[in-house]
Amino acid sequence: MKSFIQVDPSSHFPIQNLPYGVFRPLSGGNARIGVAIGDYVLDLSVIEAAGLFKEAGIQTDIFNQPTLNAFMELGSNAWKKVRTKLQLLLSEDEPTLRDDETLRSQALISQNDVELLLPAQIGDYTDFYASKEHATNVGTMFRGKENALMPNWTHLPIGYHGRASSVVVSGTDVRRPKGQMKPPTADAPIFGPSKQLDMELEMGWFIGPGNEQGKPIAITDAEDQIFGLVLVNDWSARDIQAWEYQPLGPFLAKSFATSISPWVVPLEALEPFRVQGPKQEPTPLTYLQKNRASSFNINLEVYLKSQEMETAQKIVSTNFNYLYWSMAQQISHHTITGCNLRPGDLLASGTISGPKKEERGSLLELSWRGTEPIEMNNGEQRVWLEDGDLLTMTGWCQGDGYRIGFGEVTGRILPAYD
Structure with missing residues (x-):
């Protein structure tokens, strides 16, 4: 599995990983949820707003939030569907994100340009x-x-x-x-x-x-x-x-x-x-x-x-x-x-x-x-x-x-x- 985004073999964040986090752009804006891919953060609130998670059953405002709690609550079936969709969107042969310059420029942010936050509201x-x-x-x-x-x-x-x-x-x-x-x-x-x-x-x-x-x-x-x-x-x-x-x-x-x-x-x-x-x-x-x-x-x-x-x-x-x-x-x-x-x-x-x-x-x-x-x-x-x-x-x-x-x-x- 390879991504259209170049990822160094020593990177912790290839397409096989796609860890979730909460970030805030240094340029300003609300905290929201993303995944790490190579040297970038994929803004999931942008992907969600574009309607690309509907097939995964994500119909509500899950990723434009300052914590992962609501997504965590959905359970393993939802997590698997979202992960499968993300790996498809980021794969080298899939044009949806790769060939849409406007969507790509909105959704992909350099990790150097974001502040990473506590990923969840920890109750216990x-x-x-x-x-x-x-x-x-x-x-x-x-x-x-x-x-x-x-x-x-x-x-x-x-x-x-x-x-x-x-x-x-x-x-x-x-x-x-x-x-x-x-x-x-x-x-x-x-x-x-x-x-x-x-x-x-x-x-x-x-x-x-x-x-x-x-x-x-x-x-x-x-x-x-x-x-x-x-x-x-x-x-x-x-x-x-x-x-x-x-x-x-x-x-x-x-x-x-x-x-x-x-x-x-x-x-x-x-x-x-x-x-x-x-x-x-x-x-x-x-x-x-x-x-x-x-x-x-x-x-x-x-x-x-x-x-x-x-x-x-x-x-x-x-x-x-x-x-x-x-x-x-x-x-x-x-x-x-x-x-x-x-x-x-x-x-x-x-x-x-x-x-x-x-x-x-x-x-x-x-x-x-x-x-x-x-x-x-x-x-x-x-x-x-x-x-x-x-x-x-x-x-x-x-x-x-x-x-x-x-x-x-x-x-x-x-x-x-x-």
């Missing part, structure tokens, strides 16, 4: 703890190797309800949080800026139609709820977390900021890269038993650039397929009590780590709780994030001559407020 945000390697590393640090995993970890996907109001789009600066901390040598807690600020390499997925309260989503139906995936950096203040998390878990240490990438990659675009996840022992309870391969071969990387560095340095290289608990299992478990998910809800994987040191998805693991500093190319060291540090996460699936990419999620650390 849930963060999981689905990487066995990550959970084992953290447990080993705090409880010792013999007690690394809590007894329930291999029986259910552990998660907590996060703070949706502080989810921000890539490129938003992150202010160092203040809070209570209790240094190991102190008799009482102190208050001040976090000294152990960390990143967490995660992936997230947006929920589509959702479910009625009281009616769980079966694992066989769970993937039909996934509108698409984004990169997630769930910033964490480890010293605030260590003092506050017992007995209820994360609170202020996680709620100050969570960054996501602006482009939402459809689950359908990832199908060629579907793989088996890790072997699960013991066998999960019936409602969590998988009926198909349920992971994806997504390469993930993290780059750090300090104020003193000319170029960013790669500090993490891992893969989505290390996740022990699948997206479908997490959705099924989330709703098994009857909890209702709604269009635009965001679920995230938790830190994604692999078995090798360079595959660890957080500084907590990379520096092994501060005992093994990371050596930067310019002679600096990092144990935790410093003010001015710029973090960039990226991810992609490598196809034959094309990539299905997620773009980037970036964030720079600003000093704490006075």
Whole structure:
């Protein structure tokens, strides 16, 4: 499949991808919905106004909106019809858009000429703890190797309800949080800026139609709820977390900021890269038993650039397929009590780590709780994030001559407020 728009093989946005996002032209105008194709954004509000989505059953004003929520709510059949229509319109042999100079000039905008916005109105945000390697590393640090995993970890996907109001789009600066901390040598807690600020390499997925309260989503139906995936950096203040998390878990240490990438990659675009996840022992309870391969071969990387560095340095290289608990299992478990998910809800994987040191998805693991500093190319060291540090996460699936990419999620650390 090829587009009439020239797309470099290294681009994250070929015709095989077509991720959705919300944008606003720098020249002015309302926020609306588009898809990324190469170096361009295809304005779907223009395509919609031209009546080109009627065959897909889109009769209402779905794409001239500042969020994707209404489109998410339509469900997987509508998503597939729209995606099929878009791939036809953008294909090299289809003249409808290719040969209509007026329509093409209205609908295609350079990505350099738009501002990318948060793609959805996020009602609820849930963060999981689905990487066995990550959970084992953290447990080993705090409880010792013999007690690394809590007894329930291999029986259910552990998660907590996060703070949706502080989810921000890539490129938003992150202010160092203040809070209570209790240094190991102190008799009482102190208050001040976090000294152990960390990143967490995660992936997230947006929920589509959702479910009625009281009616769980079966694992066989769970993937039909996934509108698409984004990169997630769930910033964490480890010293605030260590003092506050017992007995209820994360609170202020996680709620100050969570960054996501602006482009939402459809689950359908990832199908060629579907793989088996890790072997699960013991066998999960019936409602969590998988009926198909349920992971994806997504390469993930993290780059750090300090104020003193000319170029960013790669500090993490891992893969989505290390996740022990699948997206479908997490959705099924989330709703098994009857909890209702709604269009635009965001679920995230938790830190994604692999078995090798360079595959660890957080500084907590990379520096092994501060005992093994990371050596930067310019002679600096990092144990935790410093003010001015710029973090960039990226991810992609490598196809034959094309990539299905997620773009980037970036964030720079600003000093704490006075």
